Amino acid sequence: MTPVWKRWLPAAVVPAVIAGGAVLGAVQAGAATDLPDKTPQEVLEMVADSSVRSLSGTVEQTSELGLPQLPTDGPSAESDASSGVPSGVASALELLGGSHTARVYLDGHSQARVQVMDRLAERDVIRNGRDVWFYSSKQNAATHLILPEYSESEGHHSDKAWTPESLSEHFLSSVEPSTEVTVGSDSEVAGRAAYELVLTPDSSETLVGSVSIAVDSETGLPLSVDVQARGQDAPAFEVGFTELSLEAPSDDLFNFTPPPGATVTERVVEDHHAKHAQGDHGDRHQGDGKHDKDYTKYGSGWETVIGLPADEVPAELMDSPLIAETAQEVDGGRLLSSALVNVLVTDDGRAFAGSVPLERLQAAAEGR
Amino acid sequence: MSGALPATELAIETTGLTKRFGHQTAVDGIDLAVPHGSVFGFLGPNGSGKTTTIRVMLGLAAATSGYVRVLGQDMPASLRDVLPRVGALIEGPAFYPFLSGTANLQRFDTADRHASSATRRARVNQALDRVGLSHAAGKKVRAYSLGMKQRLGIANALLMPRELLVLDEPTNGLDPQGTREVRSLVRSLAAEGTTVFVSSHLLAEVEQICTHAAVMSAGKLVAQGTVDELRRVGLAHVKVQTPDTEDAGRVLQRLGLAPEPPHSNNDGGSTVRAPLADHTVAPESIVAALVAEGVRVRGFAVESSSLEDRFVALTGEGFDVVQ
Amino acid sequence: MLAALAAVPVLIALAVRLSSRDPGPGQGPPFLDRVSQNGLFIALTGMVVSIPLFLPLTVSVAAGDTIAGEAGHGTLRYLLAAPAGRVRLLAVKYAAAVVFCLAAALSVATAGVLIGSALFDVGPITLLSGDTISVGESLLRLFLVACYVGLSLLGLAAIGLFISTLTEVPVGAMAATAVLAVVSQILDNLPQLEWLHPWLFSHHWLGFADLLRQPISWDSFAANGLLQGGYIVVFCGLAYSRFATKDVLS
Numbered sequence: 001m002t003p004v005w006k007r008w009l010p011a012a013v014v015p016a017v018i019a020g021g022a023v024l025g026a027v028q029a030g031a032a033t034d035l036p037d038k039t040p041q042e043v044l045e046m047v048a049d050s051s052v053r054s055l056s057g058t059v060e061q062t063s064e065l066g067l068p069q070l071p072t073d074g075p076s077a078e079s080d081a082s083s084g085v086p087s088g089v090a091s092a093l094e095l096l097g098g099s100h101t102a103r104v105y106l107d108g109h110s111q112a113r114v115q116v117m118d119r120l121a122e123r124d125v126i127r128n129g130r131d132v133w134f135y136s137s138k139q140n141a142a143t144h145l146i147l148p149e150y151s152e153s154e155g156h157h158s159d160k161a162w163t164p165e166s167l168s169e170h171f172l173s174s175v176e177p178s179t180e181v182t183v184g185s186d187s188e189v190a191g192r193a194a195y196e197l198v199l200t201p202d203s204s205e206t207l208v209g210s211v212s213i214a215v216d217s218e219t220g221l222p223l224s225v226d227v228q229a230r231g232q233d234a235p236a237f238e239v240g241f242t243e244l245s246l247e248a249p250s251d252d253l254f255n256f257t258p259p260p261g262a263t264v265t266e267r268v269v270e271d272h273h274a275k276h277a278q279g280d281h282g283d284r285h286q287g288d289g290k291h292d293k294d295y296t297k298y299g300s301g302w303e304t305v306i307g308l309p310a311d312e313v314p315a316e317l318m319d320s321p322l323i324a325e326t327a328q329e330v331d332g333g334r335l336l337s338s339a340l341v342n343v344l345v346t347d348d349g350r351a352f353a354g355s356v357p358l359e360r361l362q363a364a365a366e367g368r
Numbered sequence: 369m370s371g372a373l374p375a376t377e378l379a380i381e382t383t384g385l386t387k388r389f390g391h392q393t394a395v396d397g398i399d400l401a402v403p404h405g406s407v408f409g410f411l412g413p414n415g416s417g418k419t420t421t422i423r424v425m426l427g428l429a430a431a432t433s434g435y436v437r438v439l440g441q442d443m444p445a446s447l448r449d450v451l452p453r454v455g456a457l458i459e460g461p462a463f464y465p466f467l468s469g470t471a472n473l474q475r476f477d478t479a480d481r482h483a484s485s486a487t488r489r490a491r492v493n494q495a496l497d498r499v500g501l502s503h504a505a506g507k508k509v510r511a512y513s514l515g516m517k518q519r520l521g522i523a524n525a526l527l528m529p530r531e532l533l534v535l536d537e538p539t540n541g542l543d544p545q546g547t548r549e550v551r552s553l554v555r556s557l558a559a560e561g562t563t564v565f566v567s568s569h570l571l572a573e574v575e576q577i578c579t580h581a582a583v584m585s586a587g588k589l590v591a592q593g594t595v596d597e598l599r600r601v602g603l604a605h606v607k608v609q610t611p612d613t614e615d616a617g618r619v620l621q622r623l624g625l626a627p628e629p630p631h632s633n634n635d636g637g638s639t640v641r642a643p644l645a646d647h648t649v650a651p652e653s654i655v656a657a658l659v660a661e662g663v664r665v666r667g668f669a670v671e672s673s674s675l676e677d678r679f680v681a682l683t684g685e686g687f688d689v690v691q
Numbered sequence: 692m693l694a695a696l697a698a699v700p701v702l703i704a705l706a707v708r709l710s711s712r713d714p715g716p717g718q719g720p721p722f723l724d725r726v727s728q729n730g731l732f733i734a735l736t737g738m739v740v741s742i743p744l745f746l747p748l749t750v751s752v753a754a755g756d757t758i759a760g761e762a763g764h765g766t767l768r769y770l771l772a773a774p775a776g777r778v779r780l781l782a783v784k785y786a787a788a789v790v791f792c793l794a795a796a797l798s799v800a801t802a803g804v805l806i807g808s809a810l811f812d813v814g815p816i817t818l819l820s821g822d823t824i825s826v827g828e829s830l831l832r833l834f835l836v837a838c839y840v841g842l843s844l845l846g847l848a849a850i851g852l853f854i855s856t857l858t859e860v861p862v863g864a865m866a867a868t869a870v871l872a873v874v875s876q877i878l879d880n881l882p883q884l885e886w887l888h889p890w891l892f893s894h895h896w897l898g899f900a901d902l903l904r905q906p907i908s909w910d911s912f913a914a915n916g917l918l919q920g921g922y923i924v925v926f927c928g929l930a931y932s933r934f935a936t937k938d939v940l941s
Contacts, residue, residue: 117908137820423768426772429939430936430938481774481775481779483773
């Protein structure tokens with residue numbers, strides 16, 4: 001007679017084969033990457049020389065910032081107001097925290113489209129020359145911006161938070177004596193062999209452990225950025241391509257006509273400093289552009305602290321129950337702590353933020 | 369059909385067949401030998417392991433140990449070759465209540481890969497006709513009586529020409545008329561050369577239609593052979609009808625018999641019975657002796673043992689069956 | 692059961708038609724606010740509403756009934772004695788469950804399109820990306836969505852098939868399968884179990900939205916197909932292991 005265990009064999013073998021295949025595949029994928037060695041300088045030059053202007057790809061972002069999970073857009077389509085978080089703050093935090101997938105299409109300097117793919121919804125930013133459209137499928141609302149003349153040549157700022165290219169540019173600009181730059185082991189991103197540029201802050205007065213940037217070995221295009229927080233195993237913030245094609249996307253993608261029935265808001269941008277949180281396409285924050293003028297900067301490099309005077313801090317920030325719950329009482333105010341960024345709101349209403357430990361924020365608050 | 373098999377081949381053969389469910393032994397090392405062409409009665413009280421044996425024979429359950437050969441091939445290894453040649457009614461009929469009798473039979477027939485779809489309709493109608501259900505073929509089985517379902521179950525076993533029919537309690541729920549029809553059906557099938565294996569707890573049924581029989585008790589096979597052989601093992605009795613019971617008893621004792629206490633009949637006389645052990649005393653000499661003693665003999669008979677006596681002797685009386 | 696599923700979009704359509712107030716953007720189930728402008732959206736709303744409960748429930752009933760139903764009727768022994776062959780019976784039963792999954796999704800979509808076009812205007816559909824496509828392509832996309840949803844349910848059907856081989860009480864198998872469908876969705880909503888989410892068979896259930904983007908994103912379709920394929924292989928394997936040697940005593 002067949003022993004009892006034998007008849008369960010097929011059911012046990014199948015998962016084993018799947019797991020084995022997955023491990024083998026991973027090993028092979030790792031082994032396949034073997035690039036000629038390069039110095040950090042050479043890799044940085046590759047990035048600078050990169051001439052990729054047309055691409056279509058999928059970008060995935062994950063964050064383990066230790067922030068509270070905000071109610072995401074489920075099929076029930078709760079409105080943001082019900083969570084007690086001001087809509088603008090909520091969508092900004094929502095984009096930073098958690099995981100997101102977006103498709104990015106670029107063609108030249110003036111045509112771009114970013115699609116943030118939410119559950120059963122989508123947020124689109126489409127730029128075609130001077131026309132920029134924001135569209136949110138959930139609200140069925142579109143916002144139309146006409147960019148000032150000069151931004152035509154200035155590159156694509158509307159998707160700044162999103163392409164790995166723009167993010168790594170930011171980090172490369174902070175390459176300075178305080179940072180150790182090395183080339184790590186070769187990696188593979190979106191099926192492309194890549195150099196891994198590792199930036200390690202020399203300062204211990206920052207929360208950032210290291211920043212790794214994967215640079216495509218063929219084109220010099222940055223493919224992914226990982227930010228490691230001090231004392232955390234998993235990357236605190238990760239953004240990178242999961243799929244990438246360097247062919248020019250179809251022109252139709254950049255032609256946007258608001259769908260029938262959608263609410264359309266027209267806005268004209270006079271000030272090229274105007275910033276738009278990607279998730280906030282609404283018209284609630286009209287004229288918010290002056291926000292960034294009044295901050296004070298303390299320290300430099302990795303230890304920079306930004307201070308905002310009391311009247312610039314939105315009052316509802318600390319009033320919202322969700323944030324009030326997470327903030328902890330510290331000397332001189334309340335602290336919103338995450339893996340990469342600390343925010344101190346002083347008792348008199350000022351706010352200080354930076355990738356630094358609490359003590360430095362307190363020092364900045366006291367004017368030291 | 370049967371030409372392929374040697375005459376001595378057994379239609380069903382089990383060797384040390386054992387089936388345990390946990391610690392309970394349902395079938396305990398039975399050696400069945402069902403000759404080809406026989407009508408084989410498989411007797412036993414409820415719960416004696418008949419249905420379990422049938423399930424193992426048909427590959428529905430796996431034997432814990434022992435071997436089964438059906439139509440000369442090992443089961444369940446040759447299940448696919450053997451089962452199309454076997455028609456079965458297992459532990460009562462079972463059908464989809466929301467389908468008609470015809471649709472149910474067609475569904476089961478579709479399940480058999482060897483059954484040709486071209487002849488399906490004809491074969492279904494023929495099987496229904498054979499069990500006398502043609503008039504109710506289009507009715508939903510939900511509306512069938514127990515007896516009709518039983519007939520439909522037998523019809524299902526007859527969808528294809530079979531070499532072996534396994535019928536578990538075939539007359540269950542049938543009225544006397546239906547019982548007689550089933551009996552004649554079994555006889556006619558046997559006459560065509562089909563081996564019929566009938567399990568039953570009804571002795572009269574087995575006695576009337578079977579050539580061979582086996583008796584199960586508490587999972588063990590306690591007797592097996594032709595029906596005549598089984599009967600012969602039991603004791604014959606002499607039965608004397610007389611008003612002079614005491615005299616008759618004395619005479620019988622003198623002849624070396626052990627008369628049982630007399631019991632009175634409703635005609636005013638009484639009956640004296642005595643077992644007739646291994647035919648040492650000729651029945652005619654008993655009559656002579658009785659008459660010579662002046663016993664008024666109103667009736668005299670020699671009764672061979674019925675299968676029922678044998679059955680009860682083997683399996684216990686009444687509800688007090690061995691489990 | 693298919694009729695009950697088809698009733699979902701019909702009820703939604705009637706409710707929207709009879710109510711005096713149009714739902715605002717973002718209110719109620721997704722796409723509901725578009726219905727009064729374009730009846731085709733009824734099919735999508737019906738799909739979104741049916742996915743968490745109604746579709747898994749009907750699929751659980753169909754899949755849980757496969758083997759346990761036959762065992763419950765007692766017909767399993769006759770099918771095996773016919774002989775149907777155990778593997779063949781299992782394969783046929785699963786194939787029937789697959790057909791049911793697809794038919795279930797298609798009946799929601801079809802009923803939605805029919806009732807939508809009967810009660811409301813039908814026109815080009817606005818995709819999630821804000822682009823507009825013609826009615827013809829809309830119907831094609833709806834068909835793809837129905838296929839996606841049908842595919843999404845195949846893993847659950849395989850689980851149901853396996854559970855069905857464990858019991859002779861069909862209601863038990865149906866209930867256990869339906870409970871698993873609900874549990875999987877609850878687990879999928881617990882952020883603490885994020886590592887588990889990609890392995891849950893219900894993880895991609897609402898991913899059909901990717902078919903409503905421009906251009907179509909096939910990633911979900913592929914990931915979902917792979918996931919469901921894994922579930923099918925594992926649970927059909929388990930069902931085979933269980934059923935091939937099971938003592939049929941019903």
